[in-house]
Amino acid sequence: MKQRLKARYLGLDxxxxxxxxxxxxTATLSGARALEDAGAAAIVMHSLFEEECQKDQQMLHQFLYDREQGHAESEGYLPEPDGFKTAEERYLETLKQMKEHLEVPVIASLNGITRRGWSEHARQIAEAGADALELNVYYVAADAEESSQDVERRYLDILHAVRSSVPDLPLAVKISSQFTSPVHFVSQLKQVGASAVVLFNRFLQPDIQLDTRRLHSMLELSHSGELRERLRWIAIVRAQVAIDIAVTGGVHSAEDVLKAQMCGADITQMASALMQRGPGIIREMESMLLDWLDENEYDNLLQLKGSVSYRNAADPAGFERANYLQTLDSWRP
Structure with a gap:
């Protein structure tokens, strides 16, 4: 029965x-276990942030420097650094635990800031046994001197550095929707070595506190309405670039999963829905998917995949400008 829902992504069945x-x-072994028990097909770990690694290294360096410069009589009062674990060490330890105790594939996630950091951390992650690696490139182009080509080159340089460091590890690149030509850019990513793309990264927007005139960080969970932008680009990319596609942002129901499959997504990633409703939602969605396949006489989910992609849609223009005109014409007072 479960074979009816099977998928393939990053070379993983x-x-x-x-x-x-x-x-x-997905930051702890216990959390990942709960998700696996609830039916998760794979686990994308929380991201390892290079800034955290740099901060820990600076703290450790300062600690050792203070020991070296300190008075000999005080050395016995300073704690030994052996018990201190950096963010990377903690991450790799959790990754190894997940690989040891979970049956489903474990996909690591990396969020770097320097070319060297991207490649070095990726190498450590590969050696720790990750089944694949998701490059979470969270970059806001805020420099007036930086062109759109410069931004794209930044992503491609990161991917090239990581691919050179881990030539055999399947790589997914998580990108935003704010590119001038997303399809062309995805094609470039594939040429440089991406195995998959994740559409799309959600940029968290700051608010402003009126009384203090300070920026206020806010975490707003996604909703199904955000899926529509992703469906458009999944359908268009699927028709033109032979690359694995994951959708993230706006997946909250079995209906959302079906729509993503129809447009051509290989997998659907979820975070907000799980945080709101708990791991049990995975089993619920799994059951609803099977019921839908029965009601609509499909043998399996793969038969549905890409049936409404740009190439196969009855009205492909609906993914482009025609959608704008039709929507305006449909309004009635």
Whole structure:
């Protein structure tokens, strides 16, 4: 029965397209176990942030420097650094634990800031046994001197550095929707060595506190309405670039999963839905997917995949400008 929902992503055979994305829920072995028990087909670990690694290294360096410069009589009062673990060490330890105790594939997630950091951390992650690596490139282009080509080159340089460091590890690149020509850019990513793309990264927007005139960080969970932008580009990319596609952002129901499959997504990643409703939602969605296949006389989910992509849609122009005109014409007072 479960074979009816099988999927393939990054060279991995999965029992379904239902995959928890990077979030606090995937930051611990216990959290990952709960998700696996609930039916998750794979686990995307929380991201390793290079800034945290740099901060820990600076703290450790300062600690050792203070020991070296300190008075000999005080050395016995200073704690030994052997018990201190950096963010990377903690991450790799958790990754190894997940690989040892979980049956589903474990996809690591990396969020770097320097070319050297991207490649070095990726190498450590590969050596720790990750089944694949998701490059979470979270970059806001805020420099007036930086062109759109410069931004794209930044992503491509990161991917090239990581691919050179880990030539055999399947790589997914998580990108935003704010590119001038997303399809062309995805094609470039594939040429440089991407095995998959994740559409799309959600840029968290700051608010402003009126009384203090300070920026206020806010975490707003996604909703199904955000899926529509992703469906458009999944359908268009699927028709033109032979690359694996994961959708993230706006997946909250079995209906959302079906729509993503129709447009051509290989897997659907979820975070907000799991944080709101708990791991049990995976089993619920799995059951609803099977019911839908029965009601609509499909043998399996793969038969549905890409049936409404740009190439196969009855009205492909609906993914482009025609959608704008039709929507305006449909309004009535």
């Amino acid at each position: 999965l029992k379904s397209p239902l995959v928890p994305s990077a979030s606090p829920l």
